Amino acid sequence: MIPYGVDVQAFQPNPAAAAQVRAELGLHTETQLVVGLGRLVYKKGFGGLLDAWATVVQQHPHAHLVLVGYGDLRAALEQQSQQLGIHERVHFTGQLERERAALYLAAADLFALPIVRDQGTDGLPNVLLEAMAAARPIVASRVAGVPDVIVDGQHGLLVPDRDPPALAAAIGRMLAEPEWAARMGVAARQRVLHELTWAHTAARFEQVYNDACLTASLNQTI
Numbered sequence: 361m362i363p364y365g366v367d368v369q370a371f372q373p374n375p376a377a378a379a380q381v382r383a384e385l386g387l388h389t390e391t392q393l394v395v396g397l398g399r400l401v402y403k404k405g406f407g408g409l410l411d412a413w414a415t416v417v418q419q420h421p422h423a424h425l426v427l428v429g430y431g432d433l434r435a436a437l438e439q440q441s442q443q444l445g446i447h448e449r450v451h452f453t454g455q456l457e458r459e460r461a462a463l464y465l466a467a468a469d470l471f472a473l474p475i476v477r478d479q480g481t482d483g484l485p486n487v488l489l490e491a492m493a494a495a496r497p498i499v500a501s502r503v504a505g506v507p508d509v510i511v512d513g514q515h516g517l518l519v520p521d522r523d524p525p526a527l528a529a530a531i532g533r534m535l536a537e538p539e540w541a542a543r544m545g546v547a548a549r550q551r552v553l554h555e556l557t558w559a560h561t562a563a564r565f566e567q568v569y570n571d572a573c574l575t576a577s578l579n580q581t582i
Contacts, residue, residue, distance in 0.1 A: 362568070363509060365561035366489035366552060370458065373495045373549070374466035381467035385424070385451055392423040392535050395468035395496075397461060397487045398475075400431030405474035405501065407433070407440060408524050412474070414444040415528035420535050423449065425472075428464050430455040465494045470534050470541060473500035476521040484508065489556055492548035497541040499530045509556065515548040 379389050387393075394413075398404040406427060413425050427437070427450065434452060441447040456464065465471065471491035484505030491498060492509070498516030500506050512518040517534065519526040534541040554560075 361508070362561060362564045363484055363505065363556060364486060364489060365556055365558035366486070366493045368493050368549075368552060368557055371462050371465065371490040371493035374463065377463050377466035381426075381464055385426070387424060388422075392420060392469045392538075393426060393467060394423065394470045394472055394531060394535075395426045395428060395464055396472045396474065397428040397465065397491075398473075398485070399429050400427070400433040400437060402433065403476055403478040404429075404431075405476040405521065406437055408476070408522060408527060409472055409474040410437060410440050410444060410446070410450065411524035412528035412531060413450065414446050415525065416531050416535070417446055417449050419532055421449075423535055424451060425449060426451045426453060426464060426468075428453045428456055428461055462490070462494070465491050465496060468494075468496050469538065470531065471496040471498050471516075472527075472531065473498060473506070474521070474527055475501050475503060475506075477503050489552060492556070493552045495545040495549040497534055497544040498548060499527065499534060509551070510548075514544065515551060516544055 382389055382391055396406060396409055400406060417423060438452060441450045473485060473488055475485065488500065488506065492515065498510055500510060500516060500518055501521035502518040503521050507518060510516050510518060517530040519530050
């Protein structure tokens with residue numbers, strides 16, 4: 361199996377992003393920010409993230425959640441945030457251009473990936489690698505290809521899918537221990553730089569093709 365790669369120049373740490381994004385959202389510069397990014401559809405698990413967020417804000421009342429993306433569930437998710445009483449702590453940005461999305465990732469204290477097992481579950485979400493490249497600590501569901509690139513406790517925390525209490529506990533722990541979380545973000549970027557760039561991916565594909573050609577050549581000789 362060869363995982364995707366990621367553009368480490370387009371997605372990287374950006375110290376200026378934190379203040380810029382918080383200013384755009386009308387937030388204090390010290391506000392803790394959790395970002396989720398993806399299409400607003402069932403398999404992305406954002407409904408469960410909102411349920412978890414209702415628990416998180418009880419212990420972190422000044423933290424804010426930003427959902428970046430578009431999709432058929434936006435109205436339902438906005439209504440859910442209203443019903444949960446957390447709408448003042450949740451921001452829906454809609455779809456952002458690639459550079460703007462990278463800015464929001466770099467501004468986050470934590471990236472949340474609450475995807476769920478479904479017929480359309482992502483194998484290895486591109487946005488996960490992008491968040492890792494931006495040196496963001498990760499809280500993600502332990503599904504599909506996520507455990508192949510995230511080591512639990514090293515690059516982030518993995519939780520069962522469709523488990524809002526576990527998701528809330530992991531996010532809350534990250535927000536309560538920001539220095540520890542930041543170290544995991546650094547480790548995530550280092551893994552990307554050493555294993556998950558497009559150059560590494562291309563080299564692995566090339567090796568597979570070369571091996572296949574060599575095998576075919578040997579078979580013809582025999």
